Amino acid sequence: MPQVNNWQLGRDMGYVYDAKYPARQFAFVFNINRCIACQTCTMACKSTWTFSKGQEHMWWANVESKPYGGYPQSWDAKILRMLEEANPGEQRWSEPASADNGQPYGQYDGQTIFEAAEQTLTPDSARVLGYLPPDEEWNSPNIYEDNPVGGRGVRDRLHETGEQLPIHNTWFFYLARICNHCSYPACLAACPRKAIYKRPEDGIVLIDQEQCRGYRKCVEACPYKKAMYRGNTRTTEKCIACYPRVEGTDPESDGQPMETRCMASCIGQIRMQGLVQLNDDGSWAEDRQNPLYYLVHVAKVALPLYPQLGTQPNGYYIPPRWVPRPYLRQMFGPGVDEAIERYVNPDRELLAVLQLFRRSNKIIFRYEFEEGPQVYEGTLRGRPVTLYNDTVIAFGSDGNELFRTTVEEPLHVRPEQHANSI
Amino acid sequence: MPYDEPEPDDPQVLVGVTVPGDAESAREMAAAFADEFARMGFGRRQILALFRSPRYAGAHDALARLGDVEVARVVDESLGVWGQVRLAVEDAPTAPGSAADAGPVDSGRFLKVLK
Numbered sequence: 001m002p003q004v005n006n007w008q009l010g011r012d013m014g015y016v017y018d019a020k021y022p023a024r025q026f027a028f029v030f031n032i033n034r035c036i037a038c039q040t041c042t043m044a045c046k047s048t049w050t051f052s053k054g055q056e057h058m059w060w061a062n063v064e065s066k067p068y069g070g071y072p073q074s075w076d077a078k079i080l081r082m083l084e085e086a087n088p089g090e091q092r093w094s095e096p097a098s099a100d101n102g103q104p105y106g107q108y109d110g111q112t113i114f115e116a117a118e119q120t121l122t123p124d125s126a127r128v129l130g131y132l133p134p135d136e137e138w139n140s141p142n143i144y145e146d147n148p149v150g151g152r153g154v155r156d157r158l159h160e161t162g163e164q165l166p167i168h169n170t171w172f173f174y175l176a177r178i179c180n181h182c183s184y185p186a187c188l189a190a191c192p193r194k195a196i197y198k199r200p201e202d203g204i205v206l207i208d209q210e211q212c213r214g215y216r217k218c219v220e221a222c223p224y225k226k227a228m229y230r231g232n233t234r235t236t237e238k239c240i241a242c243y244p245r246v247e248g249t250d251p252e253s254d255g256q257p258m259e260t261r262c263m264a265s266c267i268g269q270i271r272m273q274g275l276v277q278l279n280d281d282g283s284w285a286e287d288r289q290n291p292l293y294y295l296v297h298v299a300k301v302a303l304p305l306y307p308q309l310g311t312q313p314n315g316y317y318i319p320p321r322w323v324p325r326p327y328l329r330q331m332f333g334p335g336v337d338e339a340i341e342r343y344v345n346p347d348r349e350l351l352a353v354l355q356l357f358r359r360s361n362k363i364i365f366r367y368e369f370e371e372g373p374q375v376y377e378g379t380l381r382g383r384p385v386t387l388y389n390d391t392v393i394a395f396g397s398d399g400n401e402l403f404r405t406t407v408e409e410p411l412h413v414r415p416e417q418h419a420n421s422i
Numbered sequence: 423m424p425y426d427e428p429e430p431d432d433p434q435v436l437v438g439v440t441v442p443g444d445a446e447s448a449r450e451m452a453a454a455f456a457d458e459f460a461r462m463g464f465g466r467r468q469i470l471a472l473f474r475s476p477r478y479a480g481a482h483d484a485l486a487r488l489g490d491v492e493v494a495r496v497v498d499e500s501l502g503v504w505g506q507v508r509l510a511v512e513d514a515p516t517a518p519g520s521a522a523d524a525g526p527v528d529s530g531r532f533l534k535v536l537k
């Protein structure tokens with residue numbers, strides 16, 4: 001198997017094809033601390049791309065109540081278990097993190113889905129360790145999810161008080177997911193017809209519907225289970241990253257790259273999407289003023305989802321700060337503790353960059369940060385906090401300003417009953 | 423959530439163990455929600471309303487476990503810091519004749535009105 005550089009794992013790994021990288025890579029950051037599971041993103045995608053006959057089960061964007069829910073059910077527990085069975089007790093990280101060595105999260109010594117396939121499956125017939133979820137695992141996207149239902153037989157009405165929601169007697173959080181437009185896509189690796197391709201201009205992974213014959217090898221291989229088979233066309237479909245918007249060819253976009261439907265509709269303002277520049281080895285080129293580069297490589301608050309699977313996913317998450325660390329380390333790798341520490345105690349630049357989320361639907365290519373005077377000093381839960389009248393300015397692909405956000409002077413808060421009186 | 427009580431032979435019933443939480447993780451969850459919404463400019467009444475809403479399961483669950491007094495204390499802590507400032511968002515002027523952008527989610531200005 002050719003060797004490729006997986007910077008998230010801090011080492012080279014085997015992949016089915018030689019490395020080839022796009023000019024820029026579609027990537028995104030989701031801040032889990034803010035997601036309220038309103039499912040607006042889910043419905044924005046559904047109503048745009050998957051509302052037709054045969055697509056009923058297709059939720060290219062979905063939000064799961066972890067650790068209970070998953071779509072298809074238990075997708076992550078299943079692939080993690082298969083990897084553990086392939087390489088018992090050895091799926092571990094080693095080496096301390098060192099950005100200088102190209103190992104921002106340390107080094108992963110376990111096997112990826114590609115390496116485990118080489119060791120345990122008959123080569124060529126199966127190139128990626130995976131499984132095909134049975135129909136029942138696709139049938140109920142809301143099973144174990146915090147989605148309210150109505151009374152039995154009552155349509156279009158929720159329970160008045162929402163008591164039909166499941167009660168969790170422990171911690172939980174909401175994990176929003178789309179296709180990760182991986183740098184080493186498992187779906188692409190597995191397709192015997194080479195019907196799946198990664199676009200050279202933006203790294204978006206697409207399935208050529210003319211070429212696809214519905215073998216479902218990609219459905220089996222994608223560890224995130226984001227390739228979905230459509231029975232009435234006998235082809236597989238997946239998230240297309242709303243590419244007309246990203247290209248700037250959508251009529252709404254004024255020719256400027258625009259964030260996708262699921263990003264733009266996010267009520268909790270948890271999502272930011274961008275296009276990042278790459279080095280020759282597929283790692284991110286230094287681009288200090290790109291907000292995604294800042295969040296992933298400078299502040300290091302955003303981490304890849306299950307990096308150990310080996311596809312080098314391009315979706316990054318700010319982990320939920322209240323969840324037990326072993327669970328989070330399994331999901332986001334060893335960078336979790338540092339990421340939460342920094343997120344809970346943000347410095348002034350991080351606070352400013354967090355203000356860029358969802359202020360514009362245009363893709364932000366660069367930001368500038370202007371320092372202002374101190375406006376507050378105090379403590380929060382025993383830690384010192386200082387706030388400044390800083391300004392963060394966002395720029396689009398043409399270099400023009402999109403918007404600016406400023407922290408204003410200390411506020412005199414009116415009693416709420418007089419909020420709108422003059 | 424299924425409409426009926428789960429049946430033991432239903433293949434879709436979750437088989438596993440619950441991972442125990444504790445008061446500390448509930449308090450941290452409450453603090454996370456309080457901080458996030460205070461940073462977004464919500465006032466005390468609005469944040470407490472989120473905790474009271476059974477449809478906002480995370481916050482509501484924290485309220486059930488910690489109680490009104492503790493949750494109010496956590497919210498006041500957050501507002502004591504993040505409530506001191508507010509954010510103003512200013513769009514760059516749109517070029518004349520350009521197609522209407524779906525527009526920024528202008529919570530900054532919206533919040534000024536709320537306050």
Ligand code: SF4
Binds near residue numbers: 179182
């Ligand atoms: S998430 Fe799955 S479908 Fe998407 S690019 Fe990666 S392997 Fe392919």
Ligand code: SF4
Binds near residue numbers: 045046179239241242
């Ligand atoms: S990027 Fe577009 S196609 Fe993909 S999940 Fe989001 S809305 Fe759907």
Ligand code: SF4
Binds near residue numbers: 063
């Ligand atoms: S729209 Fe945003 S807040 Fe709502 S469920 Fe989706 S990701 Fe979460």
